Amino acid sequence: MRFVLIFSWFCIYYIDMLPQIGFDNTNYISTTTEGETSRCIFGVYEYGISTKDRVFIVNRHNEYRKLISKNMVPNQPGGVDLMKMRYDSYLAIKAQQSADKCRYDYDSSCQNDSPIGQNLFMTMSASFEDKPNWTEALHSWFSQHDLYLFGGSIQTLNRHYVQMIWAKTTRIGCGYVAFPLKRGHFMFYRYYICNYLPGLNPIDVYPYKTEVMMPNTPCYEPCN
Numbered sequence: 568m569r570f571v572l573i574f575s576w577f578c579i580y581y582i583d584m585l586p587q588i589g590f591d592n593t594n595y596i597s598t599t600t601e602g603e604t605s606r607c608i609f610g611v612y613e614y615g616i617s618t619k620d621r622v623f624i625v626n627r628h629n630e631y632r633k634l635i636s637k638n639m640v641p642n643q644p645g646g647v648d649l650m651k652m653r654y655d656s657y658l659a660i661k662a663q664q665s666a667d668k669c670r671y672d673y674d675s676s677c678q679n680d681s682p683i684g685q686n687l688f689m690t691m692s693a694s695f696e697d698k699p700n701w702t703e704a705l706h707s708w709f710s711q712h713d714l715y716l717f718g719g720s721i722q723t724l725n726r727h728y729v730q731m732i733w734a735k736t737t738r739i740g741c742g743y744v745a746f747p748l749k750r751g752h753f754m755f756y757r758y759y760i761c762n763y764l765p766g767l768n769p770i771d772v773y774p775y776k777t778e779v780m781m782p783n784t785p786c787y788e789p790c791n
């Protein structure tokens with residue numbers, strides 16, 4: 568049995584310090600800071616991002632951005648000004664701190680003037696065998712290009728995609744946690760969270776410039 572949910576907010580704040588219970592796996596990097604009361608009240612199955620996944624996440628984002636630059640995404644125009652993304656440990660620390668809260672209702676703690684954008688992906692699963700599947704999380708966000716009209720309104724159903732291909736975004740950092748539904752329960756959630764800087768700004772109508780808009784300075788790859 569498996570369920571998938573995705574969320575996206577324009578920003579986050581409300582970073583408090585929470586303890587990490589869990590899973591000592593040296594392949595995983597945890598950035599969690601010790602603190603008082605965790606919201607992961609039923610424990611944590613695993614958390615953090617492996618070095619391999621970290622490389623994968625940033626490369627996959629740049630591959631998607633390259634598809635836009637090469638005009639290879641159905642129903643989307645080519646882009647000429649998409650910047651290359653780099654992994655950012657500050658954003659990753661914040662993302663892991665968000666993940667470590669083991670909750671997904673933090674839109675209410677969102678400040679509109681934060682420059683950070685955030686994408687979330689969640690699955691509910693009964694299988695402890697699975698590893699974090701970032702391919703699936705990133706694909707679910709990117710596949711929202713089907714639901715986005717270039718220059719049209721940015722909504723929950725397409726915002727993850729728009730954030731991924733937002734031209735000005737140059738930094739990404741992610742977090743991950745898997746935790747049981749209830750104490751000792753066999754079902755558990757997996758949260759995937761990525762922070763982006765700068766985040767998409769819905770005041771800008773277009774996520775990137777096309778060749779028509781910017782004819783003389785094309786950058787067909789993600790620019791450096």
Ligand SMILES: *[C@@H]1O[C@H](CO)[C@@H](O)[C@H](O)[C@H]1NC(C)=O
Nearest residue numbers: 697698700701702703704706
């Ligand atoms: C990750 O998810 C993708 C898409 O759902 C799937 O094709 C792939 O097999 C999964 N990878 C692993 C290692 O489970």
